[in-house]
Amino acid sequence: MRLRPGPLFLACVLVLLCPGCLLQRGRINERLDPAAFEGLVPGESTAADVVAALGAPTEVVQLGFRSAYRYEHVKTKEAALFLLVLLLRGTDAQQDRAWVFFDENDVLTHFAATLESRDAEWALPVFQTDPDVVAERKRKAAAATAAEGQAGVETGASPSGE
Amino acid sequence: MRLLAPLLVALGTSSCVIVTWARARQLSPPPAGSVESLEPGADDLGDALAHLGAPIEAFQLEGGRYVLAYGWFQDSGWTVTVIVPIQNVSGRFTYGELGAKGKGVVLFFDGDDRITEIRRGYLRDILEPLRRKRPSMPLERPGDEGEGGDEGAG
Numbered sequence: 001m002r003l004r005p006g007p008l009f010l011a012c013v014l015v016l017l018c019p020g021c022l023l024q025r026g027r028i029n030e031r032l033d034p035a036a037f038e039g040l041v042p043g044e045s046t047a048a049d050v051v052a053a054l055g056a057p058t059e060v061v062q063l064g065f066r067s068a069y070r071y072e073h074v075k076t077k078e079a080a081l082f083l084l085v086l087l088l089r090g091t092d093a094q095q096d097r098a099w100v101f102f103d104e105n106d107v108l109t110h111f112a113a114t115l116e117s118r119d120a121e122w123a124l125p126v127f128q129t130d131p132d133v134v135a136e137r138k139r140k141a142a143a144a145t146a147a148e149g150q151a152g153v154e155t156g157a158s159p160s161g162e
Numbered sequence: 163m164r165l166l167a168p169l170l171v172a173l174g175t176s177s178c179v180i181v182t183w184a185r186a187r188q189l190s191p192p193p194a195g196s197v198e199s200l201e202p203g204a205d206d207l208g209d210a211l212a213h214l215g216a217p218i219e220a221f222q223l224e225g226g227r228y229v230l231a232y233g234w235f236q237d238s239g240w241t242v243t244v245i246v247p248i249q250n251v252s253g254r255f256t257y258g259e260l261g262a263k264g265k266g267v268v269l270f271f272d273g274d275d276r277i278t279e280i281r282r283g284y285l286r287d288i289l290e291p292l293r294r295k296r297p298s299m300p301l302e303r304p305g306d307e308g309e310g311g312d313e314g315a316g
Contacts, residue, residue, distance in 0.1 A: 086183070
């Protein structure tokens with residue numbers, strides 16, 4: 001007589017194969033608000049105006065007699081699945097960051113913001129989006145934005161106000 | 163019943179052998195072609211920010227020069243971890259660990275915000291030598307010579 005695996009046995013195997021899965025999210029600082037950059041005018045805005053709009057910077061850097069402030073928000077997503085001896089793990093950390101540059105008199109000369117924290121993905125290795133696909137998606141999105149004539153705060157930089 | 167044997171083996175070794183398939187991504191590279199569009203000697207800070215967005219790091223060098231660094235990290239790989247009990251201590255051997263080096267682009271600027279050089283490669287290799295040579299804070303602004311002090315013995 002040959003034994004056939006019953007539903008209970010299959011259920012046990014299924015449970016044994018999935019003893020652990022993990023979804024973990026990390027965050028550093030608050031998201032940067034694109035609207036906060038709209039009032040910044042190179043050549044006019046001062047360091048006080050920038051702090052009033054964006055809050056306290058993450059870092060202040062001295063560049064000779066000039067200075068630059070860095071703002072940062074990081075979002076990390078990690079997914080893992082443990083199958084007996086096999087561990088699948090995917091980690092994605094994306095960032096909103098902005099730099100504002102001042103002259104010797106603390107007047108804004110340049111600023112740029114890159115807002116990508118929303119691109120962070122939950123993805124196990126088998127399901128993770130190919131980086132080339134992500135790059136192509138971003139390129140198309142940037143092209144669409146440019147075609148609509150919108151001011152690109154996310155990748156834009158303002159020239160010196162001199 | 164044929165399934166039972168490998169299942170038991172897997173169950174028996176699950177506490178001392180772990181096979182890991184991991185993928186990690188940290189930040190994203192700038193849009194394709196954006197770095198190539200920058201020309202040292204011609205483009206400046208505004209052009210760099212417009213093409214590449216916000217850098218991940220900025221710091222000054224000697225002589226009023228400074229750098230902006232852009233970096234990202236993408237990697238995937240297999241790791242086999244074997245945990246072997248040795249007397250009362252667990253020895254742990256790991257093979258094929260994921261590389262932990264991020265790639266990037268570093269832009270060098272002169273005191274007039276003009277790009278002087280662009281370097282590509284592993285960020286750690288480019289930035290570490292520069293960090294060791296960071297200048298100290300200047301004590302006086304160019305127009306401050308006569309203020310507060312030392313008039314000399316004239």
